Amino acid sequence: xxxxxxxxxxxxxxxxxxxxxxxxxxxxxxxxxxxxxxxxxxxxxxxxxxxxxxxxxxxxxxxxxxxxxxxxxxxxxxxxxxxxxxxxxxxxxxxxxxxxxxxxxxxxxxxxxxxxxxxxxxxx
Numbered sequence: 001x002x003x004x005x006x007x008x009x010x011x012x013x014x015x016x017x018x019x020x021x022x023x024x025x026x027x028x029x030x031x032x033x034x035x036x037x038x039x040x041x042x043x044x045x046x047x048x049x050x051x052x053x054x055x056x057x058x059x060x061x062x063x064x065x066x067x068x069x070x071x072x073x074x075x076x077x078x079x080x081x082x083x084x085x086x087x088x089x090x091x092x093x094x095x096x097x098x099x100x101x102x103x104x105x106x107x108x109x110x111x112x113x114x115x116x117x118x119x120x121x122x123x124x
Contacts, residue, residue, distance in 0.1 A: 032050045033051045033052060033054045034051065034054060035051050035059075036054040036055065037056065038123065039054060039059050039121075041082070042078055043078050043081065043082070044059075044075060044078045044121075045071070045074040046061050049061040049119070050062045056123070057122060057123045057124070058122050058123070059121040060118070060119065060120050062116050062118055063116060063118075064116055064117075065116065066112040066115060067117050068093070068095055068110050069091070069095065072095035072108070072110040075110065075119060075121070076097060076108065079097075079099055079108060079121075080099070082101075083101055083102065084106050085099060085100050085101070086098075086099055087100050087105075093111070094110060094111035094112075095108070095110040095111075096108070096110075106122070106123050107122045108121050
């Protein structure tokens with residue numbers, strides 16, 4: 001079940017990226033949101049980006065520039081520091097990682113679109 005949610009999250013992130021790419025860089029002004037719990041307690045590297053969605057179970061952040069590997073590594077380190085253990089990782093043009101924690105599982109997806117890097121995290 002975790003892998004199904006993970007791949008749905010990844011497909012959604014790719015869909016957002018494709019939408020941005022089709023609209024062209026800089027043509028779409030995405031609304032920003034305030035960072036909420038549990039994300040505020042995890043010291044995620046969101047300060048350099050724009051939080052697009054923040055709920056108790058999902059987080060989406062846009063970072064300027066296509067720096068997928070660099071940004072993914074920062075999020076992976078922060079999630080591991082928050083006591084989640086990496087279970088599965090796929091790296092390529094996009095990065096996808098699943099984690100297991102004491103209180104649940106976490107999935108991370110990072111991809112580039114329209115000159116930006118998009119990050120999506122889901123808590124299960």
